[in-house]
Amino acid sequence: MSKRKRFIVTSIILSLGFVGIQFLPSQYRFVSIGFLGTLTLILFFWSLREGLGLNMTLVTLTLPIIFTLGVGFFWFLLPANALARIPIVVFYGFGIYALCLTTNIYTVSAIRTIALLRAARGVGFILTLLSFxxxxxxxxxxxWPIYFYALISVLTSFPLFFHGFWTIELSKSFSIRTGRFSLVASVIMGEIAIALFFWPTSIVVGSLFLTVTAYILLGLGQAELEGRLFSQTVREYLLIGLAVFIGMFFVTRWGG
Structure with missing residues (x-):
């Protein structure tokens, strides 16, 4: 079976998985999402097996798994009706197919440079932010309690940052620099998450602010790894962050 057919099969099976879990009892929701995450790992390994090895190319499997878990947990926050959930299934299916294509480009680019790498990085960047x-x-x-909330924020951010930074270097061996960048960015995310714990903002606004923070940290880190971290680049990212912070400040209901 060709790679493209495997990508299509992977997208269809995982999309049908989301349809299937809708019919399960509510007490099995977290187990079912965990199962879909495991199934994502298996199917992506099967789809990309030619380009994967016992090295850092396995990092390419990180984003598809977290994307599945993110969509899965978000799925149960939606109203229990078809009109709300069918678009999510369609969105997820296209997202998985896009991830199949981008991760395939990453694994090939770890061996040799190809023209589609920059486009794949762009798509991967967007899907990473969606996952955030x-x-x-x-x-x-x-x-959750604040200590658990902060810990989970750091632990979930680290693999996303590591994947995002790794796509710049595409090294088959572990990079201390990439690991250091990922750790620092994840800790910053945890600290900002703690600050938002005391901020009387809505869930959506808080999530958007954390996503913009991830956008800034990931963008600056990737620019540094590419050797393109100029003062103008830093100013542009910081201005975006400042604008979003001001917007969040004004939409916050301070009166309770």
């Missing part, structure tokens, strides 16, 4: 939003929307919705 879905994950943080779920975290903020669960109303």
């Amino acid at each position: 939003f879905l994950i943080f929307d779920t975290i903020l919705s669960l109303k």
Whole structure:
């Protein structure tokens, strides 16, 4: 079976998986999402097996798994009707297919440079930010204690940052620099998440602010890894962050 056919099969099976879990009892919702995450790992490994090895190319499997988990947890926050959930299934199916294509480009580019790499990085960047939003929307919705909330924020951010930074270097061996960048960015995300814990903002606004923070950190880190971190680049990212912060400040209902 060709790679493209495997990508289509992977997208269809995982999309049908989301349809199937709708018919399961509510007590099995987290187990079913965990199963879909495992199934995502298996199907992507099968789809990309020619380009994967016992090295850092396995990092390409990170984003598809987290994307599945993010959409899955967000799925249960939606109203229990078809009109709300069918678009999510369609969105997820296209997202998985796009991830199949981008991760395939990453694994090939780890061996040789190809022309589609920059486009794949752009798509991967967008899907990474979507995953950030879905994950943080779920975290903020669960109303955990602050210490657990901060820890989960750091732990979920690290693999997304590591994947995003790794796509710049595409090294088959572990890069201490990439790991350091990912750790620092994840800790910053955790600190900002703690600050938002005390901020009387809505879940959606808080998730958007954390996603914009991830956008800034990921963008600056990738620019540094590419050797393009100029003062103008830093100013542009910081201006975006400032604008979003001001917007969040004004939409916050301070009166309770």
